Each structure stands twice: as structure tokens, then as C-alpha cells.
């Protein structure tokens with residue numbers, strides 16, 4: 297399989313390297329707005345490179361991977377769908393809700409498979425938590441605690457195009473809460489603060505945020521995110537039920553120290569980045585994408601799945617801005633014209 301990859305920044309260079317190691321992949325060709333960067337990454341990893349995206353898309357690809365800055369996703373996904381190339385697109389699908397809705401409709405009207413990159417769906421811990429909920433072994437689920445705590449902020453230039461902490465970070469929690477519980481979010485109440493670098497505030501963003509979600513069956517979820525978790529990259533989920541509870545990420549890499557005397561757990565070391573934390577999940581995710589691209593399996597994470605997580609993030613931004621609870625029914629999931637005629 298010959299795979300084209302657009303955008304060789306942090307995650308793009310990493311995905312290119314993962315793809316190269318997969319049995320199903322014969323060739324990886326990379327391109328970037330910064331052509332010199334694409335050439336450098338290609339040289340470092342022994343890949344091919346194309347001078348621009350149009351050349352890349354026209355070079356006889358079996359599959360396409362979008363790992364550019366978020367603001368470029370929508371246009372590239374449209375191009376790939378028009379060219380009929382099965383596509384993996386990093387989250388989020390697009391920078392705005394309107395674009396995400398439009399792409400949901402476009403992809404559902406198309407035969408071309410699209411797989412969105414929510415890698416936690418391929419993490420063994422999150423899968424085990426989902427199985428525990430599904431089997432009923434936890435009894436009635438009452439509460440979840442989800443968190444995405446980055447060890448340190450990304451580079452400053454990333455923040456203005458990231459969409460903000462809810463769309464960029466917590467969106468992973470919003471997706472995995474749906475995946476683990478099988479329920480949709482009904483209402484959110486969210487807030488956020490800045491105590492770190494000035495570039496967050498300058499971009500209208502916050503460096504730390506918290507949201508309370510109420511699911512459609514009355515389950516309560518807290519989701520927190522911060523760009524400043526100096527103890528390590530800390531991504532976890534706790535699911536509390538009437539017959540038991542289960543925790544994802546509770547192993548010796550836990551980025552917490554116990555305050556109790558004599559307790560040596562966790563033995564460490566903590567993860568230092570999302571690449572480390574989700575190494576296995578990213579590999580499983582891209583392996584699954586190869587099956588999707590080859591027509592062997594349907595997309596395990598569709599554009600509509602991504603729309604649902606994005607709508608929750610959108611509701612959290614609205615809640616934070618207006619300091620009030622927001623019902624998900626306030627956040628559109630279809631174009632305005634469809635609503636008006638419905």
C-alpha cells in the first residue's frame with residue numbers, strides 16, 4: 297500500500313514513522329506546506345517526499361493521512377474525498393462546527409471511507425473499561441472522571457490554530473466517554489483559567505479547564521484538562537458503578553505521587569508525552585486504518601463520531617464564555633437550512 301501523508305509536524309512525523317513499520321504499508325510519501333521540512337523528515341526516515349499536496353494527491357495513493365495543523369484539515373479532506381482516496385484525518389475534522397457538519401454530510405454521501413484519529417479507542421485500557429461497562433460487571437454507572445493533563449504546553453504557534461483546550465485536548469475525553477458508556481452528552485457546564493504562558497490568553501484560550509457533563513441517562517462526568525502537569529503526561533479515566541469501579545491509566549507510569557507514608561506505588565517513570573502514553577494505541581489505530589483503506593473493515597471512528605465530540609467541546613466553550621450550563625440541543629448537528637425545513 298502506498299500512503300501519502302500531509303503535515304510532518306509533531307504528530308505527522310511520528311505517524312509517518314509508525315506507518316513505515318506496518319506490514320500493510322509499502323511506501324510512505326510525505327508533503328508539508330513547509331517543503332523543506334517535508335524533505336528533511338523524508339531524508340531522516342528514508343521516505344519519499346512530494347513538493348506540494350496537489351502533487352502528493354495525484355501521485356497514485358492507496359490511502360491518505362492528514363496530520364497538518366487543524367485549520368488545513370477541512371480543505372484537504374474535501375480534496376481527498378473528491379479524489380476518491382480513503383483518508384485518515386487527525387482530530388478535529390475541522391476548525392469550526394459549520395465545517396465539521398458540512399464534512400459529516402459530505403462523507404456520509406460519499407463511498408470513500410474516512411477514519412478520524414481518536415486513538416484512545418485503540419488503547420487496551422480504554423477498551424477494557426468499555427467491555428466492563430458493556431458486560432454489566434460494574435452495575436449501574438453513576439460517575440466518570442476523565443482527564444487529559446499535558447506535561448507541558450505545545451509550541452506557542454500551535455495554540456492560535458488549535459481551536460482551544462476543549463476542542464484540542466478534552467475532545468479526546470468527550471469521544472472516549474461516548475465510546476466507553478455508549479451514551480450521548482445531554483448538558484455541559486464548563487470553566488477555564490490561565491496561570492501560565494501569556495500566549496494562551498492572547499489566543500482567547502485557557503491553559504487549564506474543567507467541565508461537568510451530564511449524559512442522557514443521568515450519568516455525571518467530570519473532565520479536566522491542563523497544559524501544565526509537571527509530574528508527567530497524565531491521561532486517565534475512572535468509571536464508578538454500583539457494583540465496582542475501573543480505572544484506565546492506573547499503572548506504574550501514573551504521574552502522581554502518593555501522600556501516604558510508605559506507599560511506593562507508582563514505581564515510575566511517568567510518561568513524558570502523548571507519543572509515549574499512546575505508542576501502542578497509535579500503532580493499532582493506523583493498522584486499523586490500513587484495513588479500512590483496503591476495504592476490509594468500516595471506519596472505526598467516523599466523521600459523525602468526531603462531530604459529536606466536537607459539539608461537546610463547542611458547548612463547553614459556550615458555557616465557559618457565558619458562564620452558564622449549556623444543553624447539547626443548543627449546538628447544531630445539521631446545517632441551519634435543514635433545521636429550518638424540518
Ligand SMILES: NC(=O)c1ccc[n+]([C@@H]2O[C@H](COP(=O)([O-])OP(=O)(O)OC[C@H]3O[C@@H](n4cnc5c(N)ncnc54)[C@H](O)[C@@H]3O)[C@@H](O)[C@H]2O)c1
Nearest residue numbers: 303304305306307308328329330363364365366368386387
Ligand atoms: N490524536 C492525537 O493524539 C494528536 C496529538 C497531537 C496532535 N494531533 C492533531 O494533529 C494535528 C497536527 O498537530 P501537530 O501537533 O503535529 O502540529 P504541528 O504544528 O507540530 O505540525 C503541523 C504541520 O502541518 C503543516 N501544515 C500546516 N498547514 C498545512 C497545509 N495546508 N498543507 C500541508 N501542511 C500544512 C505545518 O507546516 C506543520 O509542519 C492537529 O490537528 C492536532 O489536533 C492529534
